[in-house]
Amino acid sequence: MFNDTLIRAARGEKTEHTPVWFMRQVGRSQPEYNKVKEKYSLIEITKQPELTAYLTATPVDNYNVDAAVLYKDIITPLAPIGIDVEIKAGVGPVIHNPVRTEQDVEKLGELDPFKDLDYVYKAIQILTQEKLNVPLIGFCGAPFTVASYMIEGGPSKNYHRTKTMMYSNPKLWFKLMDKLVETSIAYLTAQIKAGASVIQIFDSWGGALNEADYNFYLAPGMKKIINAVKAQNVPVIVFGIGASHLAAEWDKLGSDVLGLDWRMSITQARELGITKALQGNLDPALLLSDWSVIEERAKKIVEEGNRTGHIFNLGHGVFPEVDPDVLKRLTELVHTHSKGL
Numbered sequence: 568m569f570n571d572t573l574i575r576a577a578r579g580e581k582t583e584h585t586p587v588w589f590m591r592q593v594g595r596s597q598p599e600y601n602k603v604k605e606k607y608s609l610i611e612i613t614k615q616p617e618l619t620a621y622l623t624a625t626p627v628d629n630y631n632v633d634a635a636v637l638y639k640d641i642i643t644p645l646a647p648i649g650i651d652v653e654i655k656a657g658v659g660p661v662i663h664n665p666v667r668t669e670q671d672v673e674k675l676g677e678l679d680p681f682k683d684l685d686y687v688y689k690a691i692q693i694l695t696q697e698k699l700n701v702p703l704i705g706f707c708g709a710p711f712t713v714a715s716y717m718i719e720g721g722p723s724k725n726y727h728r729t730k731t732m733m734y735s736n737p738k739l740w741f742k743l744m745d746k747l748v749e750t751s752i753a754y755l756t757a758q759i760k761a762g763a764s765v766i767q768i769f770d771s772w773g774g775a776l777n778e779a780d781y782n783f784y785l786a787p788g789m790k791k792i793i794n795a796v797k798a799q800n801v802p803v804i805v806f807g808i809g810a811s812h813l814a815a816e817w818d819k820l821g822s823d824v825l826g827l828d829w830r831m832s833i834t835q836a837r838e839l840g841i842t843k844a845l846q847g848n849l850d851p852a853l854l855l856s857d858w859s860v861i862e863e864r865a866k867k868i869v870e871e872g873n874r875t876g877h878i879f880n881l882g883h884g885v886f887p888e889v890d891p892d893v894l895k896r897l898t899e900l901v902h903t904h905s906k907g908l
């Protein structure tokens with residue numbers, strides 16, 4: 568039987584148990600993943616639909632989580648539009664032709680998702696037609712987060728080149744935003760057509776901006792992407808790290824769910840007047856503590872969420888050092904404890 572608990576929670580409903588998934592549930596904490604990584608890089612894996620589907624389904628089988636998240640990266644749609652990108656071990660995405668001038672932006676191509684990324688959609692089809700009995704979460708990076716890699720050329724601490732383009736050449740900035748909004752909509756629409764039934768937009772680094780700047784430079788593009796997904800009757804989660812100061816602004820973007828990191832509690836978000844579904848928000852570092860500490864903190868979050876419009880997750884991705892048995896035990900704890908509420 569199909570377990571749609573996470574979709575109902577995303578729509579704000581009361582559910583029989585609190586649904587759980589973990590950001591980076593496919594990744595270096597898993598022996599199965601590490602074995603595959605000895606042979607192939609992330610980009611090589613994503614080009615093999617059977618292998619991608621196998622890795623994506625593994626945490627559902629091993630931990631009993633309520634959703635799968637497609638194994639790929641936020642940079643996956645960039646190569647087809649002309650970005651020379653690799654994922655460097657221990658670093659992250661590195662871009663060899665950063666986008667910094669008007670010419671660079673104009674050179675960016677158009678994404679034809681089913682043609683350019685057919686392997687992504689094949690993996691989704693294998694998963695949703697054959698393998699999964701839980702929703703598949705499709706995703707993209709938000710325009711600011713993706714633009715930060717494109718402009719900086721890789722991971723950044725202060726995003727100074729990105730902010731320089733934004734503040735000093737808003738015309739060029741909005742041209743780039745239009746391009747990324749259009750690419751994201753095409754990309755997400757194709758993921759939904761292939762079978763994804765929930766979408767998460769990762770604005771991981773959006774918290775680098777203050778509320779007024781986010782509102783002016785980013786919110787219009789985010790609203791367009793969110794509206795395009797919602798028009799396809801699929802719930803949308805917006806998530807960022809260190810973005811508590813933007814919670815009230817992000818609440819107005821129109822997503823179904825707000826993903827919280829560990830800095831703001833569910834109770835604090837409710838006190839701010841946020842009524843939509845919430846996702847989160849155990850500090851991922853806690854998973855390296857004693858089980859008694861994890862148990863106490865997780866139960867508190869489950870109680871705050873009260874099995875109503877709440878999706879349990881970490882405040883950011885699983886660290887590679889985490890014991891997979893802890894994720895299994897935690898999923899079980901959230902399920903049982905929430906049933907008792």
Ligand SMILES: Cc1c2[nH]c(c1CCC(=O)O)Cc1[nH]c(c(CCC(=O)O)c1C)Cc1[nH]c(c(CCC(=O)O)c1C)Cc1[nH]c(c(CCC(=O)O)c1C)C2
Binds near residue numbers: 660
């Ligand atoms: C497992 C993995 C991924 N990407 C990278 C890794 C680790 C390295 C590897 O195994 O090759 C490099 C990889 N890719 C990226 C980074 C971050 C680099 C940085 O600090 O800027 C790294 C190490 C960029 C990236 N990539 C992603 C984000 C948004 C979420 C977040 O904030 O973590 C971001 C910012 C999304 C992402 N990336 C991935 C997934 C699917 C797996 C899952 O969640 O279970 C997802 C959802 C897959």
